[in-house]
Amino acid sequence: MNLRRDVFQAIADPTRRAILILVSTQSMTAGVIASNFDTARPTVSKHLQILTECELLKQEQQGREIYYHLNPDKMKDIADFIEPFRKLWDDRFNKLEQVMKNYKSTK
Amino acid sequence: MELKTKITAEDHKQELLITRTFDLPVELLFKAYTEAELVEQWMGNKVLVMENKAHGSYQFENRDAQGNVLFRANGSIHQVTENKNITRTFEMENTPFPVQLEFLDFISLDEETSKLEMKIIYKSIADRDAMLKLPFEKGINMAHNQLQKILNTLK
Numbered sequence: 242m243n244l245r246r247d248v249f250q251a252i253a254d255p256t257r258r259a260i261l262i263l264v265s266t267q268s269m270t271a272g273v274i275a276s277n278f279d280t281a282r283p284t285v286s287k288h289l290q291i292l293t294e295c296e297l298l299k300q301e302q303q304g305r306e307i308y309y310h311l312n313p314d315k316m317k318d319i320a321d322f323i324e325p326f327r328k329l330w331d332d333r334f335n336k337l338e339q340v341m342k343n344y345k346s347t348k
Numbered sequence: 349m350e351l352k353t354k355i356t357a358e359d360h361k362q363e364l365l366i367t368r369t370f371d372l373p374v375e376l377l378f379k380a381y382t383e384a385e386l387v388e389q390w391m392g393n394k395v396l397v398m399e400n401k402a403h404g405s406y407q408f409e410n411r412d413a414q415g416n417v418l419f420r421a422n423g424s425i426h427q428v429t430e431n432k433n434i435t436r437t438f439e440m441e442n443t444p445f446p447v448q449l450e451f452l453d454f455i456s457l458d459e460e461t462s463k464l465e466m467k468i469i470y471k472s473i474a475d476r477d478a479m480l481k482l483p484f485e486k487g488i489n490m491a492h493n494q495l496q497k498i499l500n501t502l503k
Contacts, residue, residue: 250477254359323355326480331353334368334464337390341376344386 248295248315256280257288261297261311268301268310357480362473364480366466374456377464378431381452393419400428406436423447431456438468445479446471 251257256278263269263277275285289309292298296315301308356365370377380386384395393408407422420442426435432454439447449469456462470476 250359257359323357323480326482327351327353327355330355330366330368331351333390334353334370336392337377337380338370338372340386340390341370341372341380344379345372345376 248297251291251295251297254288256285257292260285260288260292261316264298264309265311268308270306270308274309357476360473362470362476364468364470364476366468367463369457369461369463371460372462373460374431374454374462377462378454381434382428393421397422400425400434402427404428423450446475448475
């Protein structure tokens, strides 16, 4: 479960989520990724390190450059992880909506 | 498709934000949270106590067919403003989960739609994450139970 938790915490950060969205369009070097953020370069590097460690991003050497690209399999794991909690609330709220619609029609 | 229910759990924070839009006027949404009979219908729990006032309290319970308590939760109501907000605590009895603080904001979007923003503050980041994982682990257990059932029929 530890790995899952790390992955979960990795995507809980707004900057890291933004990085994932950015990289989802095409693979990029750390420099290009950093140029999209006001955050200091070492901070972006730290985020990339965390995302790589939990396998959300994969590194690929192309010539002298290292490109980061998304690992779609791992992304699916995350969606699956938070989804049960969201689904639980969604079901509950759907029920609430239905109960209140019935209540309204009997008034 | 835009999801009606959204969960926001930011890193290094011991809080959680649950938001949901409803095809209901805000008055009905608020009523769903404050009238015991309605709460019972959508939550599926029996309401033992429900005092919607500052320094009031509430208690929910769920029993199986044999009368064994499956779930019991209670809390103190700190503040209630009709059709606007409820501030309360929530604690599941006989579980290792500490009490949590809940801010419920009921927002009118137009005459027929409303939004609920539920901000939950946990005792620690670890407690929040454990709560997030609860249905996940339950899901795993359910899958295991299902597997066990199938295996038993094969014996």
